[in-house]
Amino acid sequence: MILVHKEKCIGCGSCERDCFSHTIQVRAGKAEVLGKCMECGHCLAVCPTEAVEMEGYDQAEVFSGSREECMVAPADFLRFLQFRRSTRQYEKRPVESEKLAQILEAGRYTPTARNRQDVHFVFVQEQMPQIREMIWEGFREMAEQWEDPGYRRMLLEFCKDRQANPENDRLFCGAPVLLVLTCAYPWNGELTARTMELMAESLGLGSLYSGFIQRAIGNSKAAQQALSIEGERIAACLLLGYPAVRYLRSVPRKKAHVTWL
Structure with a gap:
C-alpha cells in the first residue's frame, strides 16, 4: 500500500505524471492515493521530498542517488556479454552462501509483468x-x-554413460548448485533467470541453462515434492558453480538478423 506523508508533500505532481495506473493524483495541492495500485514504487522513487512510503516493504532497502551513479560503461558491459560462456565443467567446491544471497537479490529486483513479483526461488546445494x-x-x-x-x-x-561411471554426469556436469525458478507467468521467470545468471557471472561463477533438467523435474513427482514446487510451473533451471575451465578469448557470432525502420 502506498502512503503519502502530507506534511512532506509539496504537490509538485512528479508522482502523478509517472504513475502508469493513474492511482496517485494531486488534489488541493497534495498527492492522494485513490485506490489499490501495482506498487511499482515509481512514486516513491521520483518524489523530491521523500513524502511517499510503501507500507509492507522494508524502507531500509531504499537509497538515494541518481541513475548515472549506477551506470556500467557500455563498452565494458558488451565485452562482459561477449566473454560469457555456458559452463559444463565445474570445480568440486561449494558456492558460498553470501554469493547465493547476492544472486537471489539480483533475481528479486528483476522487473516482472504487472509487478507481480511472483517468482519462487529454489536453491539446491546441501x-x-x-x-x-x-x-x-x-x-x-x-x-x-x-x-x-x-x-x-x-x-x-x-544414462548409460553415467551408469558405467557416476562421475560422467552429462546432465549436471558436476555443478554444486541447482537453481529452479517457478512462476505462474513463465516470462517473469525467464527474465529473472537472465538477471541472476549475469550476477553469478559477475561473481566469478559459471552457469548453464538446462532444459533437460527442467523437463526431467516435470517428469518426477518425487523431485517436485523434494523441491516444494508441486503444482507450480517451472520457468527455468540454472546450474551454478565455479568453472573448472578457463576461456582465453571470446567467440564470433552470426551477423544480426535485423530490420531498421
Whole structure:
C-alpha cells in the first residue's frame, strides 16, 4: 500500500505524471492515493521530498542517488556479454552462501509483468546428491518415452554413460548448485533467470541453462515434492558453480538478423 506523508508533500505532481495506473493524483495541492495500485514504487522513487512510503516493504532497502551513479560503461558491459560462456565443467567446491544471497537479490529486483513479483526461488546445494538422483530417475523415464528416435538414443546414452561411471554426469556436469525458478507467468521467470545468471557471472561463477533438467523435474513427482514446487510451473533451471575451465578469448557470432525502420 502506498502512503503519502502530507506534511512532506509539496504537490509538485512528479508522482502523478509517472504513475502508469493513474492511482496517485494531486488534489488541493497534495498527492492522494485513490485506490489499490501495482506498487511499482515509481512514486516513491521520483518524489523530491521523500513524502511517499510503501507500507509492507522494508524502507531500509531504499537509497538515494541518481541513475548515472549506477551506470556500467557500455563498452565494458558488451565485452562482459561477449566473454560469457555456458559452463559444463565445474570445480568440486561449494558456492558460498553470501554469493547465493547476492544472486537471489539480483533475481528479486528483476522487473516482472504487472509487478507481480511472483517468482519462487529454489536453491539446491546441501541436498544436491539426493535431489540429483530423483531428477536423474525422471530423466531416464523421459528418455525412454522420447518420440524422436535419434534424440531418444542420445538421451539414453547419457544414462548409460553415467551408469558405467557416476562421475560422467552429462546432465549436471558436476555443478554444486541447482537453481529452479517457478512462476505462474513463465516470462517473469525467464527474465529473472537472465538477471541472476549475469550476477553469478559477475561473481566469478559459471552457469548453464538446462532444459533437460527442467523437463526431467516435470517428469518426477518425487523431485517436485523434494523441491516444494508441486503444482507450480517451472520457468527455468540454472546450474551454478565455479568453472573448472578457463576461456582465453571470446567467440564470433552470426551477423544480426535485423530490420531498421
